[in-house]
Amino acid sequence: MSSVIDIRPLTRVEGHGRVSVFLDGKRVEGVRLTLTESPRLFEALLVGKGFEEVPAIICRICSLCSSVHRITSLMAVEKALGIGVTEQAQLHRELILNGGHIQSHALHLFCLVLPDLFGVCGFTDLAEKAPEELKRGLRIKAAGNLIQETVGGRLIHPVTLIPGGMGKPVGREGLLKLKEALEAILPDAANALELFSTFTSPCSALSPSSFMAVEPGSAPPLFGERLITGDGEGFSVDDYRSAFREEVSPDTHAKKSLVNGKSVTVGALARLNLGMELAPRAAAAFERCRDRIVGADIRANNLAQSVELIHAVERSLEIIDILLDRGFEREKPEKICPHPQLQLRWSRPLHCRRRHYPHRHQSSPHGAQPSGPRPVAGRSG
Amino acid sequence: MKKPTMAIAGLTACSGCQLTLLNCEAELPEVAGCFDLIFFPMGISGGDECASVDVAIVEGAVSTPDDLETLLHLRSRSRFLVAFGTCALWGGVAAMKNHESRTELTKIVYHDVAGEVLTFNPEPFHFFVTVDFAIPGCPPEKDELLALLSSLLRGSFPVFPIYPVCTECRNRENRCLLVEDNELCLGPLIQAGCGARCPAAGIVCEGCRGPVAEANVASEMELLMQKGFPREEIISRMRRFCPEWNYEQRH
Numbered sequence: 254m255s256s257v258i259d260i261r262p263l264t265r266v267e268g269h270g271r272v273s274v275f276l277d278g279k280r281v282e283g284v285r286l287t288l289t290e291s292p293r294l295f296e297a298l299l300v301g302k303g304f305e306e307v308p309a310i311i312c313r314i315c316s317l318c319s320s321v322h323r324i325t326s327l328m329a330v331e332k333a334l335g336i337g338v339t340e341q342a343q344l345h346r347e348l349i350l351n352g353g354h355i356q357s358h359a360l361h362l363f364c365l366v367l368p369d370l371f372g373v374c375g376f377t378d379l380a381e382k383a384p385e386e387l388k389r390g391l392r393i394k395a396a397g398n399l400i401q402e403t404v405g406g407r408l409i410h411p412v413t414l415i416p417g418g419m420g421k422p423v424g425r426e427g428l429l430k431l432k433e434a435l436e437a438i439l440p441d442a443a444n445a446l447e448l449f450s451t452f453t454s455p456c457s458a459l460s461p462s463s464f465m466a467v468e469p470g471s472a473p474p475l476f477g478e479r480l481i482t483g484d485g486e487g488f489s490v491d492d493y494r495s496a497f498r499e500e501v502s503p504d505t506h507a508k509k510s511l512v513n514g515k516s517v518t519v520g521a522l523a524r525l526n527l528g529m530e531l532a533p534r535a536a537a538a539f540e541r542c543r544d545r546i547v548g549a550d551i552r553a554n555n556l557a558q559s560v561e562l563i564h565a566v567e568r569s570l571e572i573i574d575i576l577l578d579r580g581f582e583r584e585k586p587e588k589i590c591p592h593p594q595l596q597l598r599w600s601r602p603l604h605c606r607r608r609h610y611p612h613r614h615q616s617s618p619h620g621a622q623p624s625g626p627r628p629v630a631g632r633s634g
Numbered sequence: 635m636k637k638p639t640m641a642i643a644g645l646t647a648c649s650g651c652q653l654t655l656l657n658c659e660a661e662l663p664e665v666a667g668c669f670d671l672i673f674f675p676m677g678i679s680g681g682d683e684c685a686s687v688d689v690a691i692v693e694g695a696v697s698t699p700d701d702l703e704t705l706l707h708l709r710s711r712s713r714f715l716v717a718f719g720t721c722a723l724w725g726g727v728a729a730m731k732n733h734e735s736r737t738e739l740t741k742i743v744y745h746d747v748a749g750e751v752l753t754f755n756p757e758p759f760h761f762f763v764t765v766d767f768a769i770p771g772c773p774p775e776k777d778e779l780l781a782l783l784s785s786l787l788r789g790s791f792p793v794f795p796i797y798p799v800c801t802e803c804r805n806r807e808n809r810c811l812l813v814e815d816n817e818l819c820l821g822p823l824i825q826a827g828c829g830a831r832c833p834a835a836g837i838v839c840e841g842c843r844g845p846v847a848e849a850n851v852a853s854e855m856e857l858l859m860q861k862g863f864p865r866e867e868i869i870s871r872m873r874r875f876c877p878e879w880n881y882e883q884r885h
Contacts, residue, residue, distance in 0.1 A: 264679040267649045291646035291698045292753050293728040297742035302870065309840055310874065313727045316650030316773065356657075364656060364677065375678030376656075377666040387663070395659040406835035407828075408657055409650045409773035410842075413835045420836035501747050586836075 255282065265365040265375065267317050288507040304330045304416060304589075312410045317360065319410045320353035320401065330416045334589060341581040342419045345404055347473050348572045349411060352400025354475075354565040358521070358558045359397060362449065363390020366555055370452050386448065389441045393562065396434040400569060403427045418586040425577065432573050435566050439534075442566050446538050446559040450545070459550040463515055464523035469530050474568065481527055482517060521557035522546065532571065535564035638688040638786060641673035641681075641708060642718075645694030645701040646728055646756050650773040651719035652676045652693055658776055668787060689714045689786055695721040695728050695756035702762060709763040716782065717759045720772040724844040724876040727772065728756040732877040767791050770825050772842040772875055778827055795826040798846040799839050803830035811838050816861050818871055823849040844876045851883040 261271035269290050275283040298310060307330055312323035324346050331337065338346075364376045367390065371382050379387040398408055403423050405411025413420035423431070467477040468487055480496075481487040488496045500509045509516070517523075525546050531539055539546070539560045546553050546560070644652055656677060658665065673681035690712035696702050709715050720726045731739055732755045740748040759765045769778050781792040795802075799821040803810075811833055812819040819838035821830065825846040832839050845851075858868050872879050 262675045264675045264681070265677065267653075267676065269644075289700065291694075291701060291728075291756075292740070292743065292751055293646060293697075293756070294731075294739050294743050294753075297739040298727070298731055300742065303867065306870070306874070310727060310730075313648050313650075313772065316648045316653045319648070319650070360653075360656060368679070374680045375671075375674070376662065377671055377678060380663045380666045384663070391659040391662060394657075398657055398659070406837065407773070407831050408776070409653060412832045412837045412840070415837065421834075501744060506751065583836075 265368065267315065288505045290506050292506045304334065308414070308416065309410075309412075316409045317357045318353060320349045320405065323411055323414055324350060327414060327416055334416070336417050336589060338418055339584060341422060341576075341579075341584060342414075344572055344576055345419055345422060346414060347476065348569055348576075349400060349404040349414070350475055351565040351569045351572070352397050352404065354561060355397025355569070356394050356401060357397070358562045358565070359390050359394035359445075362445065362555060362558055362562075363387060363394070389444060393438050393441050393445065393566075396438045396566075399434050400431060403431055415586060417589050418584060420586070422581055422583055423576070425580070428573050428577050432570060432577075435570050435573070439563075439566055439570075442559075442563045443534070443538070445562055446542075446556075449555050449559045450542055452555075454552045459552065461548065462518035462522070462550055464526045465512060465517040465519050466524045466527040466529065469528045474530050474564070475524075482512060483523075483526065486513070518551060520554060521561045522549065522551065522554040525557045525560060529561075529564075531560070531564045532567035534567055535560055538563050637668060637670040639670045639672050639685070641687045641690040641692075641712065642671070642676070643673065643690070643692050643704065643708060644676065645692065645704060645722070646697040647694030647719070647721045647726070649676060649693070651722075651769075651771075654774050654776055654779055658780060661780060665783060669783070684711070686711045686713075688712070689716060691716045691718045691782075692759070693718040693722055695725050695758060696762060697728060697754060697756035698752055700752075705759060705762060714766040714786075715759070715763065717765045717768040718779075719774050720770055720842055720844055720875050721756070722759050723768045723770055725756050725758050725878075726875055729758075729877045730873045730875070732756070733873075769794075770843040771828065775828055796847055797826050798822050798849065799824045799826050799828065799830050799833075799843070802826045802828070803833045803839075806830055806834055808833045811836075812857070818858060818863055818868065820854070820872065822854050823851060823872070840874060841872060842875050845879065848885040849883060850885050851879060851881055853884065855881055 255275060255277045258274040258276065259271060260274070263270035263272060268288065270286060270288045273285045273287065274281060295311065295314060299307060302310065308323045308326040311326040312319040314322050363386070367383070367386060368375050368379055371379060373379060373382050376387060401411065402408050404413065406413045406420065464483040465480055467475065468479040468481045471477050471479065478490050479487055480490070496512060498511045498514070500511060502509055525539060526548070542556055542560070546557050642652055642655065655665070656662065671678060672685055672687060673683060675681060690708045692705065692708055692715065694701070696705055717723045721728065725732065736753060736755055737748070740751050740753060744751050767782070769782060771778070778794065785792040803821055806829070808830060809815070811817040812821065817838045819833065820841040821833060821839040823845055824839055824841050825843040828843060830839070855865070855868060859865060869881070
């Protein structure tokens, strides 16, 4: 006689889902995770939109990682148009990405995971059972959010990062405030690692994970244009369509991405396993718990996030020091005029097009020749 | 005094509105002490799905049969229903192509299994139920959420501004991106309350808080078209957060 236990809704996660446990008597025959997220059809929403709209729409995929989504879509748009960004814009992007890591890891560890470790239902009970730990977590999270708001213009869905550049940079006063907040939480981040390394998982080891992460070395940590897997394979983002296969599963709107036919684990645990370059304190912390992270299953991800938390705080401080040292002036964002072949039905005011493409009304049915000019970023009147 | 009971939930959305509560780091322990949070799946396990509550604060648009069931259920067991954020209030990002065929849009993403996906045009709450109060924004402002929570403790709702983002922007003495820089800024049409965050950072208002009452839509359209923006581009930008505008509206 078999029965099913349905856990619905799935709680303390971002998103919607349920877990079904299939029982044969007292024996568990199988467990199924179903993601019931409503389809928002982002791929379809983008069709026909100008390139400037893409990052603003895409960051709404998820609130916790809106900075990552925004930066990834900026990189895609810029790659398609063949344009780069200045050092100032790149440093601001890296800073907000690390800020996003701080707030997202702190939220996950202290508000979503920690209640389980103390055997309570959520942060409301933690406020009574482990108030100091909760407050420490919220302090770390607040510092990450301060970066989000100062650099991105607001806490969620940052607005200052735009194709080819940025809006107003963070001033000296803002940078000093961030530096003070981050220095104050460095000890908290170290404590977080101690706290999460004291917990051990009650169940036996799971099957080993196959990891995938951005290839370290070619760009600042978390950035890059090549992915590597634990099997030693690597491919460029250009090969995305051939390397990834998307599958639709029954009962769930989330598609499953397979890399060379296999499921892969991504995130903090994968990055640390695949050689992410860490700042000094984080590297020392990683050495102390290396044997619990290398080759470990997904349960070690919390510990890996604690290591990354230290790294994100340190790296943010490094970037702030560079920005303070260089004292960049505000740059006027460049007007981007895509190649005529890439222009959509509408994309820019006419004065912008006129300047660079005086012959736009005489275009041949095939558009520009392949040997024509590269897409340019130029200043408009 | 008995603590007010509260439910917080999300429908078709990014969870950003619920995250806005968790982003109130300094106030969160106090909020947890002032309210009895009896249902909040994103933050708390073991919530009571059936108990009546004083207030339900719900984010997201309604785009699936499950969403509608959840919304009707929350409406019927709550004294006050709050539409939390732009998706709940106007439809939001997911609704920007409500003027196109949902079936065709679904096919772009799910190809040959599109027919099996249960989805309809994402719509705001007031299409289906009575809404007692709304907080606009994508994301909403922390201050407006905290103003709502403290007002609820005193048995009332807060008063939000009824003027456009432009007013706040002028008060901050920002450079005007619309008039001086000829950019496609929606500030004159959009509900204030954000302190004109984006123009203050040198970025145009993208309209994330939805239309302000008595917006002078026709005048803004004329101004932007005089500046060389095609009508289709203006409409595409206005639809990003709110699919239904009266483009002829004048006040």
